[in-house]
Amino acid sequence: MEPTSDEIPSESTPLVNSTALEVGESNVDDSTEHTSSPDLEAGNAFNQFEESELEKPWPATFERSISLLAGPISDTDFIEQITKSPKITPNIGARRKQNEFNTPDMGPGMLRPQSTFKQGIVKVQSLDFGAGMKKESDAHAYRMKLLEAQKKKKQDQPTSKVGEDLRKKKEQQDSGGHGHGLPDSGEKASFGQCIFNMANILMGVGMLGLPYIFKSAGWFGGAFVTIFFSSVAYRTSILLGRELNGDARPIALFFDTKNAPSRMRKPINSFPAIAREAFGKCGTILLSSVLYFELFSCLAIFFVTLGDHLYSLFPQISVTQHMIHVSFALAVPTALLRTPTLLSYLSAVGTVATAGVVSAVAGSAIYFGDISESVAERKHIDMSNTPTHEYWEPSGLAIAFGLIAYTFSGHAIIPSIYSSMKKPQEYESMIGFTFTVVSFCCLIVAVSGYWMFGSLVDDQITLSLEKNSGDGNILMKVLTWLMILTAFSKFTLTAFPLALGFEEIIAPCLPSDRWMDFLSSIIKLLLIAAALAVAVFVPSFSVLCSLVGLICTMIVSVIFPAAAHLKLFGPQLSLWDKFLDWTFVLLGTFMAVIGTISST
Template identity: 25%
Template sequence: MFKTSGKSLSLQYKTQLDNSESVHNADFTMHRANCNICMEESKQCHCDPINIEGTNVDAEHDTKANCSFTHAVINMVGMLIGLGQLSTPYTLEQGGWASSFLLIGLGVVCAYSSHLLGKCLEKNPKLRSYVDIGGQAFGAKGRFLAATFIYMEIFMVLVAYTISLHDNLITIFLGTHMRLHLAKLSTAQLLSIGAVLIALPSLWLRDLSSISFLSTCGILMSLVIFVSLAYTAIFGGVQFHHRIPVLHLHNIPLIFGINISSYGGHIVFPNLHKSMKDPSKFTKVSIVSFTIVIAFYTAMGFMGSKMFGPNVDSQVTLSMPRKQIVTKIVLWATVLNPMTKYALGFAPFAIQLEHRLPSSMSKRTKMIIRGSVGSFLLLVILTLALSVPYFEHVLCLTGSLLCVALCLIFPCAFYMKICWGQISKPLLLLNLSIITFGLLLGVVGTISTSKLLVKHFQPAQSA
C-alpha cells in the first residue's frame, strides 16, 4: 500500500484510526471513532468521543479536516491495495484474458458506488460513518445490517490473511521438521501458531499511536511485496512466454468473488470524505484512486500470468523462483504483513466493546476484558484458517457473500432511499441494475465456492 507515515499518519489517525487498507482490504479499520456503531432501536448514536493524546476526536474532525486532494488519493489507494495484489494474476489465469474486463468493470462500478456514499454524506452532514449512512437510510435495521456485515467482513479478511501467513511460512521453512509431543500438529501448523502468538500481544494495545505504527509497518510490507515482484519480473530471469487463455466461463463466479474483494475499501470511505479539506472533491478522488488501482491490478494480473502461466498460485508470491534472495524477502514480507493486521482489524470491535462495558469498571479491568476477548477471537480465526486452508476459496466467499453487499448493493440501496425523489429514471435504472447484478453474481459465487469447499473436505473426511 502507499500511504504517508510519520507526523501526517499520526494526524490522520486522530480522525480515522489510520485509514488502513481493506480485505478488503483492509485494509480493516472502518470508523476511526467507530464507537458510534450503536444498535439501539430508533436512536441516534451518542457514544462518548474517544480522546487521543488528550484531544476530542469529534472536535479534531471539525477543526482538522485538512486532508488535501493528493493526500486523499494516496490514502484511498492505500485502503484498496491489499490481498488483491497477491491474487490478481491467479484470477486472470483462471478466467482468461477476457476476464480482465470483469476486473476493470468491477473497479469502475465500485468507484461509482463510492461516489454514492459521498452523495449520502452530503445529504446529511451529521453522518460520519458507513453505519450512520445505513441508519439514515433504513433506521435501526440499516445500522444493524451494515455493522453486522462490516464485522463479518473484517473477521473473514483476517482469516484470509492468516491463511496467507500459513502458506508463506510453509514455503519459507520448506524441509523443516518440528514436533510437539503434547499435540499432533504438523510443522506448518506449529509455525503458524507461533507466528500468531507473537502477534497476539498487539491486541492488548490501547494506545492508538502504537496501532498506527503497526499499520505503517503493514504499509511498508506491501511496498516490499510490490517492489520484489517488479524486480523479479525485470531482473529475475523469468520469461514472459506463457499464453493466457481467452476465457474460462465456468470460473467467472470464483473470479468475481476474488475481484470484488480486491476493491473492498468502502467501509472507511466515509471517514476519508470527512477528513478532506474540500469534500466536494471526493468524487474526483474516487475516480483518480480507482483508476490507479485498476491499472495496478490489471498490470499485476497480466505480468504474473505471463510469467507463471497455469502454474501461478492463488498467491503469486508462492510462484516466485525459490532460490532467489528476492523471493525470500517477499515471502517474509507476506508473512509479516498479516501480523500487523490483527490489532487494526480488531480495533473497531474493541472500541465498541469497551464503550458498552459499565462505566464503573476500572480501566485495567476494561483492558483485561477487551484483550481477553480479542485473544479468543484471534485463536478462533487461527483455528478456522488452519481448518480451511484454501486461500482463494475463502477470499471468494468473502467477496461473494460480504464485499458485494458492502461495495455494490448497500451503497446503491442507501443512496436510492436517502435521495429518493431526486433521482432521474436512468440513474434509478442504473442503481437497480447494479443491485441485481451484485445479487445474482453474489449468490452464484457463494453457492459455487461453498460447493468447492465441500468437495475439498469430502475426500479428507472419507480418508
C-alpha cells in the same frame, strides 16, 4: 423579525423554520436559550469519545476505530484515543435503553420547548427538487440573512475562560495530526494525501491474488472482471460520498459560496449512520454485523497468509504449526498490550509492502518473461496437451469476481477519508483519480504474474516468486519477510475495531473500567482463537478471499450504497440513476448468491 442563528448552521444546509417564527416572536434576543455556546461546543468535542459514546446507537465506536485502517498514522496520542475501550459511566444501560436506537439526542443545536404555547417542534419547508430549483435566489438570500445574524450573535457573545481553555486544549490535541489516518482536523488532508490513503486501503493483501483471477477466468475473463468491478466500485464510492453530503447531486455544487443549493437531507458522518438514516435500526444492525464479520474474516485470511509465507521460508514446519506459533506472537501486541508507538509503526508497513509487491512483480516479468514451461518441467508436470495460458474460462468467473471484490473492499473507510479532506468538493475527482491508478496497478500485477507462471501460478503471487527465485535471491527473501510483517501488522490493526464492537455490546453490563480492560483482553484472545480455527479449517487464501468478497464485499460495497441511494433520494433521482442503482442491487445480489454457491 430576526431568525435565530442556530437554525441554519451553514450556507448549504436545508432551510429550517421553527414555530417560534410563525407566532411572530423575535428570536435574536432570546436565542441564547436555544443556541449552543462556543464553550459547550468545545467541551462536547473534547469529550465526545469519553462521556456519551455508549449512549449512542450501536456501533458508536466503529467510525473512530476504523480510522486506524485509513492510512499511516504517526500521532501516538490519536492512536491511543481511537483504540481506547468504551468508558463505563453509571446507569449507562438504562440511559441507552431510554434513548432507543432511533431517538435523536437533544443536541445543542436543536430547539427545546419553551412553554405550553411555544412548542420546540421544527418545521421543515418543502425540499422538493423541482420547486427548490425555482427558488434558489430566495433561498440564498434567506441563508445569508441567517448567517449574518449568527455572525453578529457570536461577535456580541462573551467567551468564558473555561471555554477558551477547552478550545486551546482541543487545538493542541489536534495539532499532533490525526484526521483519520492523515493530518488532523485543523490541518486536514490535501488532495494528494487522500489519494495516497485511499489507494493504500484498496491495494492491500488482496493484491496477492490478482494473477490467480486470470488463472481462473483466462486473459479476457480476468481483464473483464477487473475492469468491470473497478468501475462498479468507483460508482458506489461516488454514491457514498453523496450520501454523506446529504444530496444526490455532485458534491462540488455545495461549495460554491455564491450559488450553493440547499441539500435534500442533513449530512451524514459515518457508514452505520447512512444505514440508520436509510433503513432504520434493523438495517443498521444488519449492515454493522456484515461489517464486523468481514473484519473477522480478514483475520482468518491474515493467518493463512502468514502460514503460507512462513512455510515457503521454513518448509520443515507445517503450515498449521506456523499459524499456531504466529497466534501466540499476535496475542502479545493485540490482546495483552496496547502500545500506540508499535501500532504507529505497524500502520506504515502496508504502504511499503504494496509498493514492493507491484515493483517486484512487474520487474520480475520484464526480467524473466514467460517461465511457465520451465516451472512445469521443474515440477515434473506434463503441459504438452494443456496450454499454460487460457483466453477464456467461464467456469472460473465466480471465484474471479470474489477475489477482485475482496481486493476493492474498503468502502467502510470512505467516511473517514471524506471527513479528513481539506476540500470536500474535490472528493469525486479524488475517487476518480484513485480508482484509475489502483486499477492500472492491479492490471500490472495480474497480467505480469499470469504471464510469468500461467496456470501454475499460486493463489499468492509472492509465493510463486519466492519458489522460483532460487536460494540466493536476497530480494525475494526480503519481499517474503515484508509480506509476513504486513500480514502481522494488518492483523493487529484490524483486531481493534472488531474487538471494540464487542466491547461496546457488553460495556453496559460492566461495573467499572477495570472490568472493561480485563474483558477487552479476553475478547481479543477469543477472536484470535476463533480466527485461527477458521484458518486451520479452510487453509486456502483464494477460497477465503473469494467467499469474503462474494458475501461481505458485495453487500457493503455494491448492494448497500446503491440501495441507500435509492432509499434516501429516490423521488429526486433521474430514470437513469434509478436504473443503475437497481442494476447494482440486483446484480450484486445475483453475484453474491450464485457466486457463493459456485465457488463452494
